[in-house]
Amino acid sequence: MVEPNQLVFTDEMPDHYIMDINEDKHEVALSAQDVEVYYGAKQALQKTNLKFERYKITSLIGASGSGKSTFLRSLNRMNDDVGTVKGKIMYRNLDINSSDIDVYEMRRHIGMVFQRPNPFAKSIEDNITFALKQHGIRDKDELAKRVETSLKQAALWDEVKDTLHKSALSLSGGQQQRLVIARAIALHPDILLLDEPASALDPISSAKIEDTLLELKEKYTIIIVTHNMQQAARVSDYTAFFHMGEVLEYDLTRKIFTRPKVQRTIDYVNGNFG
């Protein structure tokens, strides 16, 4: 039985609502066009069309297994070895999902932080400078500056500034996560993809990361997967709701959390899973 007042809504409610960003008014940093992902024969992501506005934070929300990581990882080709990604991913007029793209070069522009912290078995400092050096930055002052700035931005500097030569593996899980965020920012990417970066953090470091993201927004386009609704509501400008390998709704965060248009989104943001 359906309650009467809900019936009124469901009649006119769409299954999907994907907001289109007007490219005349807003600059689009990245756009996914008909992106589908297969793991073997199994389709993990249905055709997805999303545009991400430059210098904004977009959160991807949805239940576990709904395909958020799958989609996010496709955006900088991290799924190349595990699955098949179809469709176009446009970045600066280039389809970065095509085979002639230099993925290593591309990933310097589109950085990623994973769900589980993965520092290298190197010192804290080397964790940050290693990739920089490989990319040809040799100047000692420049390297030191990047270490300091990125660690400050990731809210870790005060805790490690005296122990930069210690192994990164001696840090706590939360510190490790902030270190890998610093490591990603140090490369000065254009777009930052974050897969639940705060899920292993205590509320205080998590709040620090949120501040960091809001600050980074000035210079970076950020796409973040999160299970934390409040976090999504607090930091992001846009939100996409994933459900069973499909984006059901994409809109301004404010709208998603106050007046969503799709029933399943309403259920999810209100915490009714059924």
Next chain:
Amino acid sequence: MNAKQVDKIATGILYTIAGFVILVLLALLGYILVQGVPNLSWHFLTAPAEAFSAGGGIGIQLFNSFYLLILTMVISFPIALGAGIYLNEYANQKSKVIEVIRTMIEILSSLPSVVVGLFGFLLFVVQLKLGFSLLSGAIALTFFNLPLLTRSVEESLRTIPNLQREAGSALGLSRFETIGHVILPAALPSIMTGVVLSAGRVFGEAAALIYTAGQSAPALNFADWNPFNATSPLNVMRPAETLAVHIWKINSEGIMPDAAAVSAGASAVLVIAVLLFNFCARYFSKVLYRQLTSSK
């Protein structure tokens, strides 16, 4: 019985088994050392062997063993490293060809060393006319060593979590850079352990060498380090009886009056040498790991 009691009994049984293994090992080691160490002297370690009279040493055999070990490692380690990296990092794990290669490596690794020796004899000594020589021996030992060493490199790399590889690629590093600077350093201690274990096997191997490196130890001129001279210790084309082959030979056909003592002494040296470079390699791999990963 509750879980706690079961746990106690299981622990007890495991301790007993472990204790038994350790006891057997200690007994063996103790026997070899007690029998052999009294025969050791500087003269014994450096003098050439005597065929008919007492008082011979094992100097040349000892040198041969180490030299052959080094030659073998110089040939087999780079190959095993490359093969192991390819198999674990580059090869398509689902491919049938790779599966066949893995099976072949497995089969090769269980090949009896006598067979490897005879194969080496027919192919290198006879067909390729390398004669009984260090080179023939080193190649035979490479055949003997390669499968296990490759497997151990591959296994060492496999224990490094994929998160590390993803970390590298997400930073725009190529697979090669990530392997060279992240994966290999992290796997190094475990690779070193594999190398040492195989070095022990190589050092103590006799059967594969009898018909390849030969059973004679011609006198060497330790003042001549030009590898092209016949009596130079470095010459790889000379026949070279190793310590293990020497022990085998003394025990099967030794006619010197002190054969038992020489055999016991040589065995002790063999065991001590293996133990020694075990400890050294462990120490070095620790130091190296610390340097490469800057962990304290």
